[in-house]
Amino acid sequence: MISEKISQQVKNLIQQEFKTGDVILSYQDSGTPGVMTPIFIHSKEDIGKILINSLCVNNLAVYLSSFFQSEYKDIKQKGRIIITAKPCDAKSVVQMISDEQIPNEKILLIVFECDGVTTSRLIKEKVNQEFSKIDIKDGKYIVTLQDKQSQSIQAEEVRVSKCKDGSLCDLPTYYDYYFVGTEKSSKIDQHSKVMTETPLLQERLSRTEFKKIVDTELEKCIRCYACRNICPACFCSEKCIIDKPKLAVPFLDKEVNLANNILFHMIRFNHVAPNCTECGECERVCPQEIKLSIFYHYFNRLVKKEFGFVSGKSDLERQKLLNYRLGEELV
Amino acid sequence: MAKQDLIYLFLCRADKRKKLLTEIEKKFPNIQTINIHCAGRFNPILAFKLLQQKAAGVILLGCDTGDCHYREGNLFSERRIFLARETLHGFGMDRNRLQALWYNPKQIAPVLESLETFTKYISNLASKGDSI
Numbered sequence: 001m002i003s004e005k006i007s008q009q010v011k012n013l014i015q016q017e018f019k020t021g022d023v024i025l026s027y028q029d030s031g032t033p034g035v036m037t038p039i040f041i042h043s044k045e046d047i048g049k050i051l052i053n054s055l056c057v058n059n060l061a062v063y064l065s066s067f068f069q070s071e072y073k074d075i076k077q078k079g080r081i082i083i084t085a086k087p088c089d090a091k092s093v094v095q096m097i098s099d100e101q102i103p104n105e106k107i108l109l110i111v112f113e114c115d116g117v118t119t120s121r122l123i124k125e126k127v128n129q130e131f132s133k134i135d136i137k138d139g140k141y142i143v144t145l146q147d148k149q150s151q152s153i154q155a156e157e158v159r160v161s162k163c164k165d166g167s168l169c170d171l172p173t174y175y176d177y178y179f180v181g182t183e184k185s186s187k188i189d190q191h192s193k194v195m196t197e198t199p200l201l202q203e204r205l206s207r208t209e210f211k212k213i214v215d216t217e218l219e220k221c222i223r224c225y226a227c228r229n230i231c232p233a234c235f236c237s238e239k240c241i242i243d244k245p246k247l248a249v250p251f252l253d254k255e256v257n258l259a260n261n262i263l264f265h266m267i268r269f270n271h272v273a274p275n276c277t278e279c280g281e282c283e284r285v286c287p288q289e290i291k292l293s294i295f296y297h298y299f300n301r302l303v304k305k306e307f308g309f310v311s312g313k314s315d316l317e318r319q320k321l322l323n324y325r326l327g328e329e330l331v
Numbered sequence: 332m333a334k335q336d337l338i339y340l341f342l343c344r345a346d347k348r349k350k351l352l353t354e355i356e357k358k359f360p361n362i363q364t365i366n367i368h369c370a371g372r373f374n375p376i377l378a379f380k381l382l383q384q385k386a387a388g389v390i391l392l393g394c395d396t397g398d399c400h401y402r403e404g405n406l407f408s409e410r411r412i413f414l415a416r417e418t419l420h421g422f423g424m425d426r427n428r429l430q431a432l433w434y435n436p437k438q439i440a441p442v443l444e445s446l447e448t449f450t451k452y453i454s455n456l457a458s459k460g461d462s463i
Contacts, residue, residue, distance in 0.1 A: 211423030241376065251380065259383055262422060266379045270418045298421050306413065 001139050001155055006112045006179050007052040010084055013177060014047055017108060021079030025063060027056045034120030034134045038063065052084065053136055057117050057160060059279045060085060061092035061232040065101050069237070080106050086114040088168040090175055091277040091312030092232040097174070098315050099275055101235050111171065112179040116155060116163040119284065126158055127151060161293065162280035174315040213294075214262070220288040221261045227282035227292060228268060233275040233311075241267065265295075273299040277312035335385045338362045338453065340446075341377075342392040343370045344400065347436035354443060359450060361387070370394065370431075371404025375415035378429050382419070387453045388428045392442065395433045405433060427452065 014024060024041035028049045036055045040063075041047060060083055067081055085093060090111045096102050123134065123143060133144035141153045162168060171178065225242070228234050242252050242264065252267075253260050276296050283292045304310055338361055342348060345366040355362055367373060370393025378389040391412060393405040409431065416426040430449060434442050 214423050251376075263379055263383050266418055266422055267376050269421070270375060270379070270415055273414055273418070295421060299417070302417055303414075307410075 001136060001182055002052060002054050002056070002112065002114055002117075003181055004053075005181055007050070009179050009181075010052055010110060010112060011047060011050050013110065014050065014082060014084075015044075017082060018044055018047065019079070023067070023079065023081050024050075025060045025081060025083040026050045027052055027058070027060075027084070032120070033132055034123055050084075052112060054114075054117050054141075054155065055120070055134070055136075056086070057119050057284065059089045059092055059230075059232060059281045061089055061096060061279075062230055062281070064093065064096060064107070064232075065235050065237070068102055068106075080108050082108045082110065084110045084112065086117070087111055087171050088114075088162065088277070088279050091168070091172050092279050094172040094174050094315045095275050095277050095312040096232060096235070099235070104315065109175045110177045110179070111175045113182050114169070115182045116159040118155070118158040118160060122158045122160070123153065126153055160280065161283070162278065168278060172312055172314065215258060217290050217294075218261045218265060219258050220290055221256070221265070222288060223256050223261060223264060224287060226285045226287065230281045230285045231272065232279070232281075233272045233277070234268070236271075269295055269299055272296075274303050274307075274309070275311050276300055336361060336387045336457070338388045338390065338450065339381055339386055340364045340390045340392060341367050341370075341373050343367055343372075343394065343404075344436050351436075351439050351442060354439065355446070358443065359446060361450070362446065369399065369401050369404035371399070371401060371407040373408055373411075375411050375418075375429075378415060379419075382424065382428055387457070388430070388449065390429075390446070390449060391431045393431065393433055395435050398435050409433075425456070 010026075014026075018024065024039075024047070026039055026041065027036045028039040029051050030037040034055060036051070036053070036058070038058055038060055039046075039049060041049070064081065064083065083093065090109060093102075093107065093109055097104050097107070118141070120134075123141060124131070127143055127145065130146050131143045132146055135142040135144070139155050141155070141158065143151050143153060145151060228240070228242070234240075244251065252264055276299065278293065278296055278300060280293060282296075283290070286292065300311070338359075340355070340362050342364060343366075345352065345364075352364060355364060370391060373391050373393075381389055391408065393408055394400070396405065399405045412429065412431040416429055419429060420426040432442060432445055
């Protein structure tokens with residue numbers, strides 16, 4: 001549970017650091033019970049709106065690259081971007097810095113300790129009915145149901161799938177401030193191994209068996225491109241091959257069928273594989289609930305094994321795909 | 332649109348490989364050659380698209396380490412091809428349908444040799460009835 005103390009400390013720090021011209025990227029209460037939305041703050045009066053708690057699932061790193069494109073030239077010249085992030089999101093930011101998508105000196109990265117987040121969708125599944133309010137107290141979510149009864153849920157029961165494994169909770173080497181202090185609740189076990197249990201990594205499955213899993217998962221895809229748009233590692237933006245307007249014949253047909261879906265996901269995985277930090281946003285936003293993380297675990301493990309490169313660890317380490325020496329031997 | 336059962340050979344420095352091209356035309360009627368400026372210019376998503384449309388295979392022929400005209404094109408490409416092959420494998424396809432060969436323009440015999448083993452491999456798959 002992320003405590004109110006952290007929320008207050010972060011707010012105080014932002015008050016001190018904020019200068020005119022800066023932009024703050026943080027979370028606020030959306031009004032809908034159990035949903036926190038991103039907020040962009042340009043003036044000092046709005047800093048009071050910031051609220052950080054265990055319902056902050058969004059990865060705010062996605063919005064960073066848009067600040068450094070042509071439309072936002074005024075920010076390019078003056079001011080910094082102050083961003084608040086969980087340790088897993090901080091990795092995305094650091095990976096973007098190492099990919100030279102955002103300049104290091106224009107970012108103030110504030111990281112706060114986190115021991116698992118949840119979404120309103122998961123709480124709804126747990127309670128199995130509509131609810132009107134969620135309070136957070138002593139490591140529990142207290143949900144007020146529509147008939148004004150309340151039900152308390154332990155934090156561990158409704159964690160997001162990426163939080164069940166502690167593999168993302170270590171800090172990157174680069175950050176500006178780090179706030180510690182979580183409310184009493186069980187910490188995520190750093191040594192649990194959910195990652196190795198994905199069907200792809202077991203290698204016991206034969207090719208045809210695995211192909212079946214791929215086909216059943218990707219047949220559900222409706223190609224809304226939500227996974228591409230939310231991904232901080234997918235930074236081609238309008239240059240993306242999939243919706244390139246200048247091509248006479250589009251590279252990818254608009255028709256939704258299995259062959260086209262597989263081609264789209266192959267292009268995406270191949271592009272994202274070296275700089276994916278497994279923040280799990282693509283899986284969260286997918287309207288068809290495709291288990292995209294089983295693929296990403298596979299590709300991340302592979303890059304780690306073959307190139308010895310862990311994405312999002314350090315801002316100085318460039319991608320191993322680009323980091324070669326002349327005279328190196330070809331595979 | 333890719334034609335079925337055709338092998339696509341992307342090769343760099345075609346002006347220095349004229350002898351090889353005539354040899355390939357004689358020996359392998361099912362290989363379509365495509366000239367690119369440098370092996371580093373090859374985009375793996377082209378291979379995905381071709382294989383998706385039931386092409387039999389895709390080969391990239393580039394220069395050996397240190398011999399690249401643009402100094403480092405083949406080093407870029409080598410890593411990309413590695414990831415592309417693993418992507419194919421990850422999606423349940425046969426990764427050996429995409430291959431890279433690294434030979435200088437002067438070397439002709441080893442290229443023809445490896446092309447022959449590749450075509451044999453593909454025809455073996457076809458006889459087994461193994462489609463992508």
